[in-house]
Amino acid sequence: MSFAQLSRLTQAQPLRVLLVNAGEPDNLAWSALVQPLRLAQRILNGAFQLDVLTPAQVASAAGGWQLALLVADEGTPRPAEAQLRALIERCREADFWGGVGAGVLWLAQAGAAGNTRIALPWALYAETEDITERAILTPHLFELDGRLLSCCGGAASLDFSLTLVEILFGANVQAEIKEALCIDRVRSQDERQRVALQARFGVLQPKLSEAVTLMEANIEEPLSTDDIAGLVGLSRRQLERLFKQYLGSLPSRYYLELRLQRARQLLLETNHSIVQVGLMCGFSSGSHFSTAFGTLFGNTPREERQRKLQG
Structure with a gap:
């Protein structure tokens, strides 16, 4: 499905995005995702609200997000079953929701990605045997299927984040952020994870x-x-x-x-x-x-x- 359908979120004022970091604060999947969005928040000055929470903080948060993502790098231990299900339910309240990095695997293992195309980190393919309702694994950097977003994490988080910025806030905002981060090219959704x-x-x-x-x-x-x-x-x-x-x-x-x-x-x-x-x-x-x-x-x-x- 086309990421262009996300553009309807631009009607929300302010547009609210939730990022749940279930891993370390300095992992690549997280830092590459959050940095462009933090810059967008600074540029847009009130038209965009970015909520960055830990898994423990999500339950008591006010909600009202248009987009919610559960983020973790590949080495992060999976949350306890009850906490994971609670996180998924809160994220599902958003118009669009999903995972980045290991967060994608956790969603699939919890049965939240049945018959849905997902971009799973290639290094986690061997851990897909216990996916309860089969997801469709793709080799792409990121995917949108229905309301579910997924990104394979790592350096692809940067391409994913900048793609969200362009769709939600326009090419000019994306260009300003690319310049600030010295980024020349944003890889597209359908490019493959570049590994042997x-x-x-x-x-x-x-x-x-x-x-x-x-x-x-x-x-x-x-x-x-x-x-x-x-x-x-x-x-x-x-x-x-x-x-x-x-x-x-x-x-x-x-x-x-x-x-x-x-x-x-x-x-x-x-x-x-x-x-x-x-x-x-x-x-x-x-x-x-x-x-x-x-x-x-x-x-x-x-x-x-x-x-x-x-x-």
Whole structure:
């Protein structure tokens, strides 16, 4: 789902956001998330209220938040069951709510993310066996599905926070904060957690890692799903089950998105023609390339190239 739906929160005056820090105050997931929002609060001077609370403080807080997030780094011990459920219920009172870092795993383990796409830190994938109602894990930096927000934490918290700033307060406020923090580029929602596939899946699912590696090595002349399954020693159905469980997608869809991500990178970073880019990413038909690109990114390859020319 598009993060643009968050823009309706701008009607609230003042807009109130709750951040619950369940981890250490200096962990990266927390500091990268909170710093842009603190700067936004300073810039907006009363139009935006940021409430920063510990888990123990949430129960007695007044409430009335439009957005609430439970934040923790990967090494943080999970709260006691009763406290976690109380935290989730308070956060759920907001129009949009969710988790960052290990907070995402805790929400899923508590059954609060059933059948929902979530951005979970890759290092926590091995801890998903006790998710009571299955969530759909994606490799993206952050996600919005329905009312539920999730961010994989770490450095991605900065991209997530700056994206929230732009949607809620506008591009000018975001630009001022980027300048203050010396940030050149904000990664988008659908970019993948940039870690080696072997690190993300190697021990947990080596066949999945091998399949994605084959896809990434065969962008210009895509392999069929049956070919990939045969090369990694699985049936088509087994391969599809792995992709659905760990990446929230079918192999064909995941492969298509990989090719389109590469196409967008080439459009922005090279001078190859749009037709050349399409061919380099496995699209023999210009209309198919344009349609698929527009469906995933919301604009055409030509419009994406204009961004490069205007930048």
